Amino acid sequence: xxxxxxxxxxxxxxxxxxxxxxxxxxxxxxxxxxxxxxxxxxxxxxxxxxxxxxxxxxxxxxxxxxxxxxxxxxxxxxxxxxxxxxxxxxxxxxxxxxxxxxxxxxxxxxxxx
Amino acid sequence: xxxxxxxxxxxxxxxxxxxxxxxxxxxxxxxxxxxxxxxxxxxxxxxxxxxxxxxxxxxxxxxxxxxxxxxxxxxxxxxxxxxxxxxxxxxxxxxxxxxxxxxxxxxxxxxx
Numbered sequence: 001x002x003x004x005x006x007x008x009x010x011x012x013x014x015x016x017x018x019x020x021x022x023x024x025x026x027x028x029x030x031x032x033x034x035x036x037x038x039x040x041x042x043x044x045x046x047x048x049x050x051x052x053x054x055x056x057x058x059x060x061x062x063x064x065x066x067x068x069x070x071x072x073x074x075x076x077x078x079x080x081x082x083x084x085x086x087x088x089x090x091x092x093x094x095x096x097x098x099x100x101x102x103x104x105x106x107x108x109x110x111x112x113x
Numbered sequence: 114x115x116x117x118x119x120x121x122x123x124x125x126x127x128x129x130x131x132x133x134x135x136x137x138x139x140x141x142x143x144x145x146x147x148x149x150x151x152x153x154x155x156x157x158x159x160x161x162x163x164x165x166x167x168x169x170x171x172x173x174x175x176x177x178x179x180x181x182x183x184x185x186x187x188x189x190x191x192x193x194x195x196x197x198x199x200x201x202x203x204x205x206x207x208x209x210x211x212x213x214x215x216x217x218x219x220x221x222x223x224x225x
Contacts, residue, residue, distance in 0.1 A: 031211050043202075043215045050211070058212060090156060097211030098144045099164060102204075104157040 002026050006091050006105035013081045013112045021108050023091030029035055031097045032074040036060065036087040037107075043090070050097050081112045088091040115140045115207050119216035124136050130191035134219050136203035141173075141181045143207040148177055148188050151200045151218070161188070193223045 007022045025032065033048040045058030049068040065077040065084060074093075078085060089108045095102030116139045126132060136146070146166045149157040160223055161170045161177040163186065169178045174191040200220045204213035 033211065042217055043204075043213070045210070045212045048211055056210070092157075094211065097209065098206070100208075100215065101159055101162040102147060102148075102211075102213060103159060106156040 004091055004103050004105035006089075006108050008108060010109050011111070013110065015081060015083060015112060017081050019078050019081065021078075021089055021091075021110070022073050022104060023074045023076065025074075025091075025093040025103075026072065027043055027069060027093065027095075027103070029093035029095055029100070029103075030071070030089065031100060032068065032093045032096070033058070033102075034039075034064070034066065034074070034076045035090045035092060037090060038087050046076065046089075048097070078110075081110075083112045086112045088111060103113065115143075115214045116149050116207060117123050117203060117205055117214050117216040119203060120200075121219060122217065123220040123222075125222040125224065126193055127143075128193060128195060130193055132188075132193050132197065132221060132223075134188040134190075134203075134221070136186040136188070137141050138184045138186075138205050138207075138214075140207055141179065141184055143205045146179055146186050146203060146205045147213065148175075148186075149202045149204065151202060158203065162166055192222075195223050195225050199223060 004025045034046040035043045047066040049055045091105045094102045148160040163179045176189045200218045202218045205214045
């Protein structure tokens, strides 16, 4: 019963490097989203998707890219990492974007030097 | 803009005592409200989901109520145990993005 799986769990990058955080869910959920969690700022929505081929921006999308080619996968790309992107990133999914219970992955802790 | 507040920010109780955690929100036009638990360095675990048409939900020792008109929800944890020590977050869904607006959380410590 995997649920929402995120990889890697930890990553250190240098400023300017790019990388992809992977997220996969096995619950056949249509809705998937990425949040970042920072001390004093709480959890903020980066990008979301309401189905394969459909993505949109959340509250803090700058510096991040997403795509949704399958129902199961929703990768988050950092285009050119900056120290301000040091954070814990969570992927979450639910049956739909209105009433479904949201399930979170274990998180990916990213440090940008 | 929806704002979610959780008071108190921290709470310490002896084992066996009942826990009462409060959550308030400013806009009553919500789809649902969800309670989560977060252990240090871990992800968020969903505890209870209350749809806007519901007044309460129960799971084991946990009971959550929802009063949309007053913009409040309360999470009750009966007979607390040291294993209940964690941060508890409430979040409301009130727009078509599916975005959850989170409170800052209540950090709970249950002492043996």
